[in-house]
Ligand code: C2O
């Protein structure tokens with residue numbers, strides 16, 4: 001963290017804050033209207049940016065509800081393209097999962113779809129378009145869901161922080177096209193404007209104040225390593241699921257779609273500052289700074305205790321479990337020679353002509369047949385092997401998995417995991433949610449260029 005630059009990556013721009021309309025879920029329906037809008041994304045020196053957003057904002061309305069609630073959300077499509085909404089990380093009924101071609105038909109322009117969700121887990125989740133998502137999410141079709149624990153920890157403030165990365169031109173408009181071959185075959189569509197959007201922005205902070213920050217990486221492809229200065233704290237949840245053991249907060253690296261809840265205490269003194277820093281190689285960029293004024297308490301509070309666990313099965317053993325290889329291949333500097341696409345074996349050159357660059361187990365695009373079928377309650381182990389030159393953010397729908405570690409120990413429940421080049425890691429889960437579920441790379445450029453497959457439970 002030697003070089004700290006007080007600027008974001010777009011020259012002259014400062015990070016902005018957008019306070020989305022706040023929607024408290026109740027028994028009534030929440031309307032999500034997907035439509036074009038213009039928002040002040042950059043600063044007042046730049047023009048407004050034309051986006052696509054839910055209810056005209058980005059992020060879309062923040063959905064807050066209490067664990068155990070049932071909520072109904074009506075998607076209404078005012079876009080020029082079909083769309084759908086996926087509730088990322090929520091363990092919902094299959095028919096509500098929002099995947100066109102797998103769980104529903106895409107919602108056409110002018111049409112609507114009613115989603116009904118049972119909120120089984122508390123935590124930080126998000127929702128986003130799942131149709132042409134490399135374009136629709138890049139244009140702004142996403143929002144955050146906060147499912148509150150009945151016994152939420154005692155903090156002074158609870159703040160959502162959305163991290164996003166935009167590719168903008170000089171007049172702050174979203175650059176097209178969305179599917180260029182170079183992006184798709186490398187690390188995806190990386191932007192030139194990275195910012196953190198807070199749902200409520202503290203004008204200042206106070207020494208010994210305790211905050212809960214809910215970080216969500218909504219970027220289509222950008223991995224976000226961030227850190228905080230002037231505070232000390234712990235990661236208490238990942239991907240919405242409470243950690244059994246709190247992790248001390250250092251550099252927090254979130255791949256696309258990953259979330260982390262942190263609890264921090266302000267340790268900076270009066271007149272000091274708290275910084276949110278984005279790390280890019282050896283450089284640090286200040287995304288936000290907060291002045292510290294006065295003290296909230298004379299001493300720090302005791303270390304927080306872990307959040308209450310969610311009602312999801314925890315693995316105790318993978319003895320006798322079924323193993324499913326999941327080999328990632330392709331991309332630039334990879335050694336993929338050929339791959340199956342729409343039932344035909346194609347050479348790498350022919351795959352590229354079809355816009356397909358990545359394969360899972362030798363196949364690009366969504367296969368007609370599932371990768372595997374399993375009876376309910378079986379334990380499944382994915383043997384993930386990244387035989388490519390790039391990291392991938394592998395995401396499974398329907399439930400969370402846990403990394404298989406030595407001596408019958410398991411990592412935290414996750415719905416998205418960053419797998420680095422050359423890594424071989426195993427992730428296991430109990431197939432307790434019936435239906436057809438996707439597993440794909442959440443670098444949405446990679447997903448649209450082939451990295452997706454599906455399986456059937458029950
Ligand atoms: Cu967040 Cu299949 O996606």
Ligand code: CU
Pocket residue numbers: 391392393441442443446447451
């Ligand atoms: Cu990928």
